[in-house]
Amino acid sequence: MRILIVEDETVAARGLERMVRELLGSKISSLHIEKTLLGSQCFVKENPVDLLFLDLNLDGDIGFDLLKEMAAASFLTIITSGNVAEAIHAFEYGVLDFVPKPITKERVKLALEKYQSNSGKSKTKYIGIKQENQLQLVATKEILYIQSFDKQIKVFKKNGEKFVHNKSLDSISKILPNHFLRIHRSYIVNRKQIKSIETGSGGFYQVELVTGIKLKMGRNYYKSLKATLEKI
Structure with missing residues (x-):
């Protein structure tokens, strides 16, 4: 599984990476972290991705700009945000799940289980x-x-x-x-x-x-x- 984490806070990004590695282990073929909107846009154009973890507030840039583009991508997206109102709106663009901050391993596990199955009640518009x-x-x-x-x-x-x-x-x-x-x-x-x-x-x-x-x-x-x- 090829994973991209888009998160501007280093501690939060490394924490999420640790949880994902502990939960998926050898299923991960690659895991990359990007801190900026521009960096993530460039990365997905040049590299194959299966699953994206996306923070909606990237040092002043709005993750929705990337999210709208990613709605057309071949991979699936899990939102990580402390803003529930933003998350509700994000579901309209076909995100797989919303993991609220502060992020816990148990909640990441549920999101990954949804990725690996066809379960879940989508609100994609x-x-x-x-x-x-x-x-x-x-x-x-x-x-x-x-x-x-x-x-x-x-x-x-x-x-x-x-x-x-x-x-x-x-x-x-x-x-x-x-x-x-x-x-x-x-x-x-x-x-x-x-x-x-x-x-x-x-x-x-x-x-x-x-x-x-x-x-x-x-x-x-x-x-x-x-x-x-x-x-x-």
């Missing part, structure tokens, strides 16, 4: 997608479905627009709101846009969306999706 050197913020409520595509994903909106995004299907599933459901190894669907489930002989399953689009459904996902829809 926007997904940042880079389009021709510009950042496009796509509202999750406008997303119809998401398809895996050559180690990337395609995000399809209700209005017919589609975007290529660098996150994997597994990564994006960790930050999407709970009404987004996996129906196949290649598809995540907005449950609110499902019209019906169709079945046939020979293990045939597919989902029809309100737009008329039909998507192949995996047998292993049929029972859980059917049960979910029946509860609505």
